[in-house]
Amino acid sequence: MSTSRPATPPMFISAPDMLAHWQGHRRLTRRVIDLFPEDKIFSFSLGGMRTFGELTNEMLMMAAPMAHGLATLEWHAYTPRTIATKADLLATWDESTRVIDEAWGRIPPERFQETLASFGQYTGTGHWQVTYVVDNEIHHRGQGYVYLRALGIAPPAFWER
Amino acid sequence: MSTSRPATPPMFISAPDMLAHWQGHRRLTRRVIDLFPEDKIFSFSLGGMRTFGELTNEMLMMAAPMAHGLATLEWHAYTPRTIATKADLLATWDESTRVIDEAWGRIPPERFQETLASFGQYTGTGHWQVTYVVDNEIHHRGQGYVYLRALGIAPPAFWER
Numbered sequence: 001m002s003t004s005r006p007a008t009p010p011m012f013i014s015a016p017d018m019l020a021h022w023q024g025h026r027r028l029t030r031r032v033i034d035l036f037p038e039d040k041i042f043s044f045s046l047g048g049m050r051t052f053g054e055l056t057n058e059m060l061m062m063a064a065p066m067a068h069g070l071a072t073l074e075w076h077a078y079t080p081r082t083i084a085t086k087a088d089l090l091a092t093w094d095e096s097t098r099v100i101d102e103a104w105g106r107i108p109p110e111r112f113q114e115t116l117a118s119f120g121q122y123t124g125t126g127h128w129q130v131t132y133v134v135d136n137e138i139h140h141r142g143q144g145y146v147y148l149r150a151l152g153i154a155p156p157a158f159w160e161r
Numbered sequence: 162m163s164t165s166r167p168a169t170p171p172m173f174i175s176a177p178d179m180l181a182h183w184q185g186h187r188r189l190t191r192r193v194i195d196l197f198p199e200d201k202i203f204s205f206s207l208g209g210m211r212t213f214g215e216l217t218n219e220m221l222m223m224a225a226p227m228a229h230g231l232a233t234l235e236w237h238a239y240t241p242r243t244i245a246t247k248a249d250l251l252a253t254w255d256e257s258t259r260v261i262d263e264a265w266g267r268i269p270p271e272r273f274q275e276t277l278a279s280f281g282q283y284t285g286t287g288h289w290q291v292t293y294v295v296d297n298e299i300h301h302r303g304q305g306y307v308y309l310r311a312l313g314i315a316p317p318a319f320w321e322r
Contacts, residue, residue: 046307112173127174
């Protein structure tokens with residue numbers, strides 16, 4: 001993008017394809033949320049870990065605020081959401097989907113290669129910021145799969161998006 | 162890369178940065194393997210799922226063969242590895258690290274945007290092929306975190322790479 005740089009290295013994935021990749025993962029995570037029984041999502045866990053409801057609150061705290069922040073460089077306070085019902089988790093999930101789609105198109109293309117501090121404290125390139133959020137979701141969703149299996153519920157296939 | 166295409170969409174992440182990202186995840190996964198007690202890695206699981214040793218065998222089956230396949234379009238038979246000791250898992254992990262580093266530099270840059278069938282059967286773009294392997298590792302490593310916690314062992318911080 002900048003003429004002062006040396007030749008751009010080869011592209012691995014474009015910004016539009018990364019958005020599609022992220023939203024594909026988010027559709028899978030939504031299915032996992034929806035598979036949890038209402039009385040288990042905020043009560044069941046293994047190994048002293050957080051419940052899947054708590055983990056979903058963390059995902060919601062990171063995802064749309066990250067897309068908004070990369071588009072605007074305005075960072076909402078990084079404070080825990082405290083959604084306490086499955087229906088509200090799902091509704092907020094869908095609202096976040098729309099925020100991410102809308103904000104993504106407003107992220108300046110060069111921002112993914114620039115270094116910035118998200119939420120005023122996490123310093124890295126724009127692509128690092130996004131992959132951190134996506135990878136964190138995959139990581140915790142994998143933990144949700146174990147919770148579901150321990151509850152006798154079959155999770156969706158990992159490749160379903 | 163090709164002059165017959167419309168304007169290239171903005172880059173999210175470059176090929177060299179994606180390799181660094183992947184190898185960072187692989188260093189974290191190596192730490193998780195190493196934290197499992199020898200007598201638990203092939204015996205302990207939760208919810209009727211595979212042991213972390215079996216999951217690691219799957220990761221090894223996918224990672225270096227994917228990098229080699231993208232570089233050469235030669236696909237090794239997609240057959241399960243059956244490594245049965247932790248020391249051998251770690252040694253094969255390190256060997257895979259070298260194979261991936263070496264093969265990555267030989268992947269033609271345009272291949273990440275092309276559609277191909279890996280292992281003769283999984284059809285998608287080159288970037289989809291790689292992210293599938295990386296995401297699958299994150300997913301199963303997240304499950305390994307639950308196993309470790311259930312065994313009373315603190316896993317490494319997710320952001321350690």
